[in-house]
Amino acid sequence: MKVTLSVAALAAVASAAPKPGMSNLKKIRQAAPQITDADILNYALTLEHLEDKFYREGLGNYTEGEFASFGFDATFYGNLKEISSDETTHVKFLTAALTAAGATPVKECTYAFGVTDPKMFVATSSILEGVGVSAYLGAAAEIVSAEYLTAAGSILTVESRHSSYIRSSLGESPFPSPFDVPLSLNEVYTLAAPFIVSCPSDNPTLPVKAFPKVVSPPTNDPITPGKTITLLTPDSIVKPADGSSQIYAAFITVTGPVFAPATATDGGFTVTVPTAPEGGAPIAGQTYAVLTGCNTTVTDETVAAGPAVFEVGPAK
Numbered sequence: 001m002k003v004t005l006s007v008a009a010l011a012a013v014a015s016a017a018p019k020p021g022m023s024n025l026k027k028i029r030q031a032a033p034q035i036t037d038a039d040i041l042n043y044a045l046t047l048e049h050l051e052d053k054f055y056r057e058g059l060g061n062y063t064e065g066e067f068a069s070f071g072f073d074a075t076f077y078g079n080l081k082e083i084s085s086d087e088t089t090h091v092k093f094l095t096a097a098l099t100a101a102g103a104t105p106v107k108e109c110t111y112a113f114g115v116t117d118p119k120m121f122v123a124t125s126s127i128l129e130g131v132g133v134s135a136y137l138g139a140a141a142e143i144v145s146a147e148y149l150t151a152a153g154s155i156l157t158v159e160s161r162h163s164s165y166i167r168s169s170l171g172e173s174p175f176p177s178p179f180d181v182p183l184s185l186n187e188v189y190t191l192a193a194p195f196i197v198s199c200p201s202d203n204p205t206l207p208v209k210a211f212p213k214v215v216s217p218p219t220n221d222p223i224t225p226g227k228t229i230t231l232l233t234p235d236s237i238v239k240p241a242d243g244s245s246q247i248y249a250a251f252i253t254v255t256g257p258v259f260a261p262a263t264a265t266d267g268g269f270t271v272t273v274p275t276a277p278e279g280g281a282p283i284a285g286q287t288y289a290v291l292t293g294c295n296t297t298v299t300d301e302t303v304a305a306g307p308a309v310f311e312v313g314p315a316k
Contacts, residue, residue: 041097042105043139045106051087131192214307226272255280288306
């Protein structure tokens, strides 16, 4: 079954990288400022609350028959219920871990997912699961406790299985790249924030911020390396920090960002999706790009806006 609903369209609806020891991983983005393990766990819990509520709400809004009318059979519906149960379990686990450590766990917020039918629900699910994988991968390098790192890793592998299953159900490659993409805490929060309407006033304050939004509008043509795409910036006028006139789109990969010049257009920028350099991780699958005035590194200090999220297919 092939469901053609652009990842970029779903991003519009929602209106530091790890520190590896391998010497060939160059231009890796700097890690976020020092934060505590409790901060990391509450950050993870914030994302798990969002996913947990997303699945509970979706399964409450749409029946098995309604999923079937969009081509998702009973087996798929049953697996969605399993995924929902996993997310609920993750919430309980992280809440208990924070409580046992003497920290205050964040509580569930109020959300607006913008989902109008089962097909959009599944496509949004694919985005959220992919972002979840990138969130745990990016945060792993900041965790001090070996015990917490192992626990986070065990959740990461399950989120990755969720992502692969949902992608396959959408007719997409379940493993489009030999590497997953790590995102910084702020980059992940930027993608999650549009879904969050409000949070309890007594929730602990997390050391995260949302960058201005970047949206890749839907297109009927597959996005592949070498294709020119548009990145819209509805919330900001992007200016390089150094005062120069050149903006770059930095495509995030585990082996470092891949930069491409961005050309100003009405409401945003156009950019040609680059091909990863030899020896670098390919730009494929659920892809993230930030806008920056710097073409040598990506840090929370150099990001001007984004990330945008969109699907990149294999080069032709």
